[in-house]
Amino acid sequence: MDKIDRILEKYGHQRSRIIQILNDIQKLQTYLRRDALEHVSRRLHIPLSRLYSLATFYSAFSLKPRGKHLVTVCMGTACHVRGAPAVLSRLEDRLKIKPGETTTDDEYTLKTVNCLGACALAPIVVVDEEYHGQTTADKVERLLAGYEKPKAKN
Amino acid sequence: MRSRRLRTKEYRLHLLVCAGTGCVANRSFEIKEELEKEIARKHLNDEIRVITTGCQGFCERGPIVIVQPDGIFYQQVKKRDIPHLVEEHLLKGRPVKELMYTPSPRETPVPRMMDIDFFRHQRLIVLRNRGRLDPENIEEYIGFDGYQALEKALTRMTPEQIIREVKISGLRGRGGAGFPTGRKWELCRRERGRKKYIICNGDEGDPGAFMDRSVLEADPHSVIEGMAIGAWAIGAHQGFIYVRSEYPLALKRLTIALAQAEDYGLLGDDILGTGFDFNADVVQGAGAFVCGEETALIASIEGRAGRPRPRPPYPSEKGLWGKPTNINNVETWANIPMIILRGAQWFSSIGTAKSKGTKIFSLVGKINNTGLVEVPMGISMRRIIYDIGGGIPKGKEFKAVQTGGPSGGCIPRTLLDLPIDYESLTQAGSMMGSGGMIVMDEDTCMVDVARYFLNFTQEESCGKCPPCRMGTKHMVYVLDRITRGQGKEGDIEFLEQIAENVKLSSLCGLGQTAANPVLTTIKYFRDEYEAHIKEKRCPALVCKELISYTIDAGLCGGCTVCAKNCPSAAISGEAKKVHTIDQQKCTKCGICISVCPSKFSAVKKVSPVLK
16 A cells, blocks of 8 residues: 555645546556555545546546456547457457456456557557557457467566 | 757757657667667767657658658668668668658659658648657757747737737637637636636547647647647636546656756746746546546546536636636647747638638548648648548548547548538538548448447447437447348438437537437438348448358369368368358358458458348
């Protein structure tokens, strides 16, 4: 909780900066843990229910833990017309999960985003922080191969 | 103070490496490192300097490297090209043809950036500094007349004079609705009360629009300068810049820029010794499209869920924390320094009678030259798509262009010569919006596009008012049914009816405009709806439930590639023999069609008429 206190410190314990605070906590822990939210609630005197309301309203926040790799599929208009739905459905079939879910072995979390603003690369899949442009359904297998377990151990 | 020393040093050549999001995704930072290494190896460090700049706009061709002062444009530069590039051009002075832009295989390479059609037809005001300066170094912005407008405004103009100037310029909000900026400022200025705020709306949520991201990444100081001028005119001392969380690079550069501006006394207390105080802070969004609506955005800055509230009162009366607040978007703010510096007359000489200046469009989708273009208002769609955008890839037929994001509509081929301004787009059933232009070709299904947008607005609807919450859901339901081949007679009329109701009775802009994609696609592409409903057929071969994949026995070479790649083992056939697809097993993922070698092109998509 020290790290969370430091985040609260950074924003001067101002209740109005709560969204920035949650953004930072999410970055730190990859999702909003219940104990973290309870801590923030006590420190800033914000009801836990209000934090829950914010955490569920804004799509950047997640209340569930994330897999080792975050696979984000851009579903912006440019990606859509260039074939993003086929890429997404291939990923769903391959990982056997829907967007927002995590594989049972905790390796991958699948997510969609509305637009990354890098439309020249459409359709785009971002794995962790790495952009993969012009992705098509047949490239999905090779793309995931780069993140399979043996390599992830290094 | 490293930058100060650098400035006094003269270099023979400058290499500008684009570091916008698109090029960074194409590993432009590796290109920069490699260039520096190679330059050091050839002992050219004292003669040549490598700079990373903001987005050049021609994202399709990234990573981009420009050699100045000659303006030689290199595109799609790869790591392995660097030794050759350094040796030939930088050392021996022979520009490398293979890395230049070539409009088509038959034509000769175009060496200079300004001779390339994509750049030649543009008129840069907001993007004036794009790709020519390092956005993380304030001195470079100052070197290109940066903060001169602020100095002029603070020392030689009264707030009233500034507002008059902005009014005469005819500048209208670039975020979508097109409200006259000068009038907005005047309303806020007139409000009593000592505490006022200004906000920069950088919550660029329209999918396919990324001009605000690019401005913030390439030239953050132009926005900050515009805001400082606006603050002086309105009488505000605190500003907020709200940026969506999907833009990490823009957030980073903006934060650096604000700190530097403060260091140089261009923000903070007693700016330029004039006694005027102004501070600005960055606020990061958290992924909610509706926060682009001004009252929702204000709620979000206040730390609440971003749900819009009814207007009036408008933010100019009661905005952030109940105080008078002026909101403009990124592109609007970035116009201000140029209007102050060069004058309202100059600005208003560009554009049409009611829409002045330029507009940035992001040209994306089925277009050869994807990228950002800044053009004078009044230019025709045809010139943007064909002269600048280079037309449609693979010789396909143009079908429509979607403007205005989820609030906009689809404009058909018959309106290609429409001069673009706020009024003409609204009249066509679309809107200017933030300036996204998504080009669609014959392979795009317009019913699927309408469903895509409605699905988007339905997910992003905040749920506060029932017409939007339920109306969008219902439209998605009907559109979904149509694309699955379960459309019924009367569905089109039913859609039109809900659309009209949602439009008239929704609380905010999101709901009021949500039906535009449906209404315009019905208006201009009714035949496609009818094909789906009556014939259970998707003419563009997009809707999964209405198409199937087959292998043309006359073309199949029996190479087995499709069978090997099929993830659901639906393809059978031996080597050198014709393959067949088991329709029961086929999941229609389309992999077979993309792996089938082009010498055969045997896999076909079909959508037969079903009664």
